Amino acid sequence: MTNLSRRKLITTGIAAAAGVSGLAVAARLAQKYGLVPPDHGGIYGLGETLTYASQRLLTRHSLAREFPKSQISERPVPNEIAPLSDAYKRLHAGGFADWRLSIDGLVDRPATFSLAQLKSYPSRSQITQLACEEGWSYIAEWIGVPLHHVLDLVGVHSQAKYVVYFSIEPDWWESIDMADALHPQTFLAYGMNGNELPVANGGPLRLRLPRQLGYKSVKFITKLTVTDNLKSFGKGLGSAAPEGGYAWYAGI
């Protein structure tokens, strides 16, 4: 072995070792600062983690773009969903008077709210875009109570990391990190364009998350669970989306 190739071998070895330990340190740091998404396993874990980590670092507090009233879409897309469950139809028939939102998990005071209660809290509105991962989009005015207001009422524990939210429709649930849960534009939305939220758009209650794609804005919300670990929910991938092959984080 010549001197040159030995030197090359040693430098390559050192560089590789530095690279691997650098990656290990980066992984530890990312874990510590909550920059690793729950669906980080598998062959697409690298891309997912890079996207989630970089967007978390760049956009933790940034606000989704809001539009003037003149830009509200004439007709919000009533994208059809499968026939609604009997449980939903019963509540619908009763004018949603018996609709309840329950909150449990890492909170001081687990509670249940009626729509009337939610509407009694200071309401906020935002004119934001709903974009579907398919490629279409519309702009609407969303009216509701910021999620952080309700979380404050029940007292979220300091170790909380995620809020998991469930639709009344079976197998329809998602989760978000606390940065999104406490974000001022994350709403429990019950109104649209000055009216009640239509059934086709998720009425009577939809989680509205304007910095992520439409599939994270789950319709017909009845339950929230605050947690520090997503492993015990479903298949442990974070939400229903990764179980169906879709990314948990949908900011892109």
Place this chain on the structure above:
Amino acid sequence: MGDSLSIPTSASALPATTVTSRHSALVRVTHWITTLCFFALLVSGIELVISYPRFYWGETGNVLTPTLFKIPIPSSRALVPTGYKYVLPDQNGWSRYLHFQSAWILVLTGLLYAIALFFSGHLRKNLLPSKSDLSWRALSTEIYEHLRFKRPSPAEAWSYNTLQRLAYLFVIFVLFPLVIWTGLAMSLSFVSAFPATVTLLGGQQSARTLHFFVSVALLLFLLVHVFEVFLAGFISRMRAMITGKVNTPMERP
């Protein structure tokens, strides 16, 4: 890095059929990573278009609004009326995962290439055309020869010709930055922090439409590029880009 990227430029004559280095290791490795990523982006991108083969201009667009244009293909989603009686299987989940992962690898590879491009002299030596090559006379001769599909002279195995240089510069400094920009402009979260990325393009749907057109331009470049490789000699050019070596049956230019 400087040494590894440099290409022999001395005017000394070498004996016939000598084997000398043509492309540096960095150029070769980044070239093939880019190739792999580009194919992954292309396949997943086509899949994503199939889920909604309609394009718009402005902020919003959906089945209730007029389109800029439609691609007359069946769709993988039932929501969009295509005129076809069937719906293709949904492929968006893995397509989106693959699209963003390939984009990340491509962007990081491109950054490495761009840094090396400036610091190694590769840009000045191999990509920027000389003033004399940019004269109308020289350019028109070259365009004429390209249009006749004339096989390049063996001397061209040593350097890029002017049209090639201009095409590469356009891809590196115009198309790639544009495809990254228009891609990021579709990200709801990214534009929340950097709204100008999307407003400058005229809206989120405009960004999607532009992303599509820039991708088509990149695909056209790829097709011409591969065609030219065949024209120049598939074996010798592939060998140069894989091993870095070329056989020179002549004096080096």
